[in-house]
Amino acid sequence: MVTDITYISDGSKFYYLSVIQDLFNNEIVAWQLSERNDVELVLDTVERWTRKRDVAEAVLHSDQGFQYTSQAYNTRLEAFGVKGSHSRKATCLDNACIESFFSHLKTEKLYLKQCKSGTNIH
Numbered sequence: 001m002v003t004d005i006t007y008i009s010d011g012s013k014f015y016y017l018s019v020i021q022d023l024f025n026n027e028i029v030a031w032q033l034s035e036r037n038d039v040e041l042v043l044d045t046v047e048r049w050t051r052k053r054d055v056a057e058a059v060l061h062s063d064q065g066f067q068y069t070s071q072a073y074n075t076r077l078e079a080f081g082v083k084g085s086h087s088r089k090a091t092c093l094d095n096a097c098i099e100s101f102f103s104h105l106k107t108e109k110l111y112l113k114q115c116k117s118g119t120n121i122h
Helices: 039-052 071-079 092-113
Strands: 002-009 014-022 027-034 059-062 083-086
Touching (some): 002 039, 014 039, 039 071
């Protein structure tokens, strides 16, 4: 499993999309959209993921963003029996799978559709 956050603009403001991707089949197993890029965003995403499936003993890889290195996030992972893994500092290639997903999402879905408001992003 891998997770990350990207930003999306509707032309007037930014929205933040947090995603968890299963690398076995590239399925997006949880996502959350927010107007704030904060720890609560990733906690909500993890909560959605854990409601859908048994995640005990899973490994969830992320970059070293402040959300993923926070005590609240790592405590939540431990509570669900998930092992957290982090990329090396300033090495985006360690998270290439999710970065590729975000690139395709933006190119094929959002930019072609030219989202004009936050409701169009959903």
